[in-house]
Amino acid sequence: MNTTNETRGPAEFEKVLPGSEDAVVFEEDRATVLRRVHHFLHAYPTAVPFIVLLFTIGVFSAIVGDRFFAPFNLSLVLQQVTIIGTLGIAQTLIILTAGIDLSVGAIMILSSIVMGRLAVVSGVPVGIAFPLGLATGMACGYLNGLLVTRLKLPPFIVTLGTWSIFGALVLFYSKSQSLRQQEVEAVASFLQWTGNAIPIGAARLTFGSIVMLLLAALVWYMLNRTAFGRHIYAIGDDPDAARLAGINTSRTLIAVYVIAGLICAIGGWILIGRIGAISPNSGFNANLDSITAVVIGGTSLFGGRGSIVGTLIGALIVGVFRSGLALAGLDALWQEFAVGVLIIVAVASDQWIRRISL
Incomplete structure (x- = not known):
């Protein structure tokens, strides 16, 4: 019985096969290129959403034409994503710690209701009503952080519960009644200040968009230039290792939730x-939209990796998709369909990048 082939190893088989050395070199080169791509995407998480944004703009400019690049349409897209971007900043802080906050939309609405009804209905001076509205958002965030750290409950469950609680408080305090634009303008016009705009040719840049960009700049600085920001990334990457390194994880998490609550109140x-106007029914899907912007923006749902810039790009991608599809004449149903596909692709990409980087 001839056992020659049975005793040969894989390397010997490769030498026997014609052209096998070239095939091995090709496979090694391809693996090296993929590895470099993986490391690049892991080091620069905003690269993918930025490329997607440019690709999306190119596609819709080809389909829709000059209407897409009209200054008014571009400024309208920015206005539409301002709320999503603002809540996305708050959501990014939470997700970087490997958590999630389903209550950001409810916190935003509750804060707006508090500052609005105190000023318009109760006659409290705006200089007092406005800070109380901000304090409401911070209190909601503190409650979320306290439940997560003290009771050791999963952030998803905690914020799912507080989402219902804050929503019930909105209906209770507002009595399910909206305050009309004329009522607010007559008593507390300062609350409408973020809706004012600076005309730039045919475009309009609202003060709300400017506030969002300033918030993004401040949070970016905090995450990238302060020890507190490094602690946030460390907790999201490995909470046990962060604790062993001397980081007070509970205090840091509570601070993150409080800051997120403050940002949500500013969003209100x-x-x-x-x-x-001041309505208890506005921003109903804002919590899901904020998660969408964060995920599409390249922030990992497992924590420890992501950026504020990526979140803003993610919000812009959602705005560009909806605007482009609307200009193309497609129904709103397909706009939501496209956003859903984007979320799945973004999460799949994050899993792929994270698996290689581990």
Whole structure:
């Protein structure tokens, strides 16, 4: 019985096969290129959403034509994503710690209702009502952080519960009644200030968008230039290792939720300026939209990786998709369909990048 082939190893088989050395070199080169791509995407998480944004703009400019690049349409897209971008900034802080906050939309609405009804209905001076509205957002965030850290409950469950609680408080305090634009303007016009705009040719840049960009710049600085920001990334990457390194994880998490609540309250102020009125029914899907912007923007749902810039790009991608599809004459149903596909692709990409980088 001839056992020659049975005793040969894989390397010997490769030498026997014609052209096998070239095939091995090709496979090694391809693996090296993929590895470099993986490391690049892991080091620069905003690269993918930025490429997607440019590709999306190119596609819709080819389909829709000059209407897409009209200054008015571009400024309208920015106005539409201002609320999503603002809440996305808050959501990014939470997700970087490997958590998630389903209550950001409810916190935003509750804060806007508090500052609005105190000023318009109760006659409290705006200089007092506005800070109380901000304090409401911070208190909601503190409650979320306290439940997550003290009771050791999953952030998803905690914020799912507080989402219902804050939503019930909105209906209770507002009595399911909206305050019209004229009522707010007559008593507390400052609350509508974020809706004012600076004309730039045919475009309009609202103060709400400027506030969003300033918030993004401040949070970016905090995450990238302060020890507190490094602690946030460390907790999201490995909470046990962060604890062993001397980081007070509970205090840091509570601070993150409080800051996120404050940003949501500022989002409530921007919301009043956006719609001109104070309504308990506005921003109903804002919590899901904020998660969409964060995920599409390249922030990992597992924590420890992501950026504020990526979140803003993610919000712009959602706005560009909806605007482009609307200009193309497609139904709103397909706009939501496209956004859903984007979310799945973004999460799949994150899994792929994370698996290679581990």
